[in-house]
Amino acid sequence: MGAAAILAVSLVTAPTAEAAAKPDLAKLVTVNAMKRHLVNLKTISDYNGGNRKSGLAGYDISVKYVVNELKKAGLEPKTQTVPFWVFKQDGPGAFEQVAPAQQAYKADEEYGTWEYSGSGDVTANVFPVDLGGDQGPAGHSGCEAADFEGIQKGDIALIRRGTCAFVDKVNLAVAAGAGAVIIYQRQGPDVPVDTPAVFGLDKPAPIPVIGTTYKIGTELRTPAEAKTLQVRVKTEVTNTPKPVQNVIAESTWGDPNNVVVVGAHLDSVAEGPGINDNGSGSAAILTMAQNIDKLGKKNLKNKVRFAWWAAEESGLVGAYHYVGSLTPAQRDKIALNLNFDMLGSVNFARFVYDGDDSMGSGTNPPAGSGAIEKTFVDYFGKLGLKSEPTAFDGRSDYGPFIEVGIPAGGLFSGAEGIKTAEQVAWYGGEAGKAYDPCYHAACDTMKNIDWTGLDQMADAAAFATQKFAFSTLPVNGQARIAAKAAATRSFDWKGGRLVR
Template identity: 50%
Template sequence: MKAHLAAFQEIADFNGGDRAAGSAGYDVSVRYVVGRLRKAGLTPKVQKFTYPYWRERSHAALARTAPSKASYKLEKDFLTLAYSGSGDVTAPVVAVDIPAKGDGTSGCEKADFKGFTKGSIALLQRGTCTFATKAAKAKAAGASAVLIFNKAGEKGPVNGTLSKPVALPALGPSHAVGAELAKAAKKGGLKLRVKTDTVHGKKKSSNVIADTERGRADNVVLAGAHLDSVPAGPGINDNGTGAAALLAVATKIKELGKSDLRNRVRFAWWGAEEEGLRGSAHYVDSLSEAQRGRIALNLNFDMLGSPNGTRGVYDGDHSTGTGTRAPAGSGAIEKMFQDYFKGRKLPTTESEFNGRSDYGPFIEKGIPSGGIDTGAEDLKTAAEAKAFGGKAGKAYDACYHAKCDRLKNVNLKLLDGNADGVAHVIQHLAQTTVAVNGGARLDLAQDPTYTPLWQGPYLLR
């Protein structure tokens, strides 16, 4: 894995400093993965796709103009939501169904905007439905701009995406700023200035897909990790670590015999994850209902070596009561990881299904999912520091989405143990998925010959 990470670092260093989708660094990363897979005897396919892109041309602004004046700071108090439209709006603010406590459904329902004054700025709280849904309903109600502020207990501003372009300015304030504005809006007379300057269009990227030759083609174990970085840096922890771990397993899997490789294993390196899960969403959408039905489950590995990380296992049984409730069978995947690490006396914590990685499109189609991660920009708690070591009150990865996300940023010891867990669970599921989807163990005499069933719009490279 360290050799793969060093290769990803070198690719970024000689190709503009990053491996972002649509860049030379990403294209060379694809060629690297394809080459390693071919050398291992697999037959990788490159699935090309087009997706909408978005960027800011200049800094956004948020300011209170009445009844008193104040300016808010970009990054500290607010961020622009990805795929926000452009505009410079000064208008009254209407707080839309802000909950007294908890997540609430602010802006999720058409009825929330009953009596909304057209041309006003809609102030909403994050929670329950997607940012895209909230922004779309605000636009339909006649809002001139939309602010979606963070939930109580969440640190900093909202760093989110609308997934596709929306024709109005959209910002994500922190909970402190949002709560302050909601209180002022309730009193009446609150006016804000919201300014965004953005551009959007179309870009091209690709996924890399490779199947094992052996195994049931009607009961596929799909393991994926995104290959792209953000434009700000080389993305060695995010997500060179997941991509490298998957590549290490893929190049060894032919060592399994017929008794261990009863189910087809499909490896996938997703493109444009950082642009809104574009590659994985395109892949899932490219499949017919029958083809999706042959996927037993999805495993996802995104950031496996955070320098101040934990060992987060996706909350498949929804025991924490947060995030998305995953399809039946996801809890079994969670237990497989937990049991493995418990057997090695390595602590784990639960990581919620919050829609931030490539399992999202699979969950939406009812496919059981699971995986592990080690944390991004959130802060490590005192309890986590006691269990995993590291520093409480500091980010799991201080170089998350930054230029410094290089090879030195990776906790190699944490990555090493996590990769063992990845290999263990893939090997177990390659033999049987009965605990996940009821898939019966296959009699060895029925081992099918290789017939690729995935017929998406891919091209060989």
């Protein structure tokens, strides 16, 4: 055959490397693209009170931004209205020990009012709620009705953080007749003992709810168990109803009966713009969504549904509303949930949600969650990158999904926990300092992002999304193998694709 003929054949039968290459979502999710979104979210915050808190202008405009970006990418985003209340703290309130000693505690330093606390001024005896040992897990501590056995109507419930959702603890306390609730910080290597446990509920409580430190909580425990402790709890708050919105968009292709839900919360706390928490997760999945259809029909065997949740910082409100609004048939069509909350912590670690429950977080993850964890761990491992499990305790928006039996998993780069010297060897950064020193603070700005960490975490997020968009076999047994090919060839699962 002549040279010209050989050249002609090669042009027809040998596609270029570029043409033959499989689309790679991780390569499409670039740092520059995510940075653009983060800059825009910061600008929205700057012009709207310095935050993007649900119920306020910064959040509403962030929703419009995400919707506009999705439309420009050719997707058809929808918003879902979520019942919500705007919480306003009108004063510092008070927290005082009345008996057997007298002591006034400092607002913001030693205690704080929970978002969606009720307003009131209660002085009463303190009832210790199944507080467990001084070390390790706190037992149930308010997670079951039996924990409140013996409480007297109007008593102030002293509860330790841990094991179950905050809202469950408070709801059970209310049902038992408590006049107020004090939740004190759990102990652990990732939690400073002098940090008050101050978080949020999913809707206004009828009684005052405050949080205090582990140190103060354990000090109060002894007289509480001796039935000699009396304290005063005062909260000064207003809760005003105002609906907010989730944003939801789907890939063009994919089986609508086997859906991969990829979520991140869009809201910040009131104290700052929330560029890491959770602009980083929101920017990562927005960039994924803008590129998802580039994978093509061949690689999008399952529908990918992206969601930007409202009011995570107020008790996972948007995610709970979404899951609660699904019919049983709609829930059954969701194969799994991937959650990305804080991917760019400036003193980062590569944490993977503990889907196989090796840490014993108490949430009993649905079957398939361990396969999601393994997907991330294997991805990092193949790149020679260390990763670690992190508690699968329902603290972020995956919580409502696992409560109804939907497998879930995701990534997290660390919040208020303290980095160890060993972790510095794995990830770099500084030992003895928080993974995110600006967690829930005004300084959570563009300077509060580690771009290398964000790049690595976003790539892992994109990899897992693409893998499960093709097949959810390891998670729910939904195989994507052509019947004819399966009958004549043997296949192995590797790297998100089926190979001979």
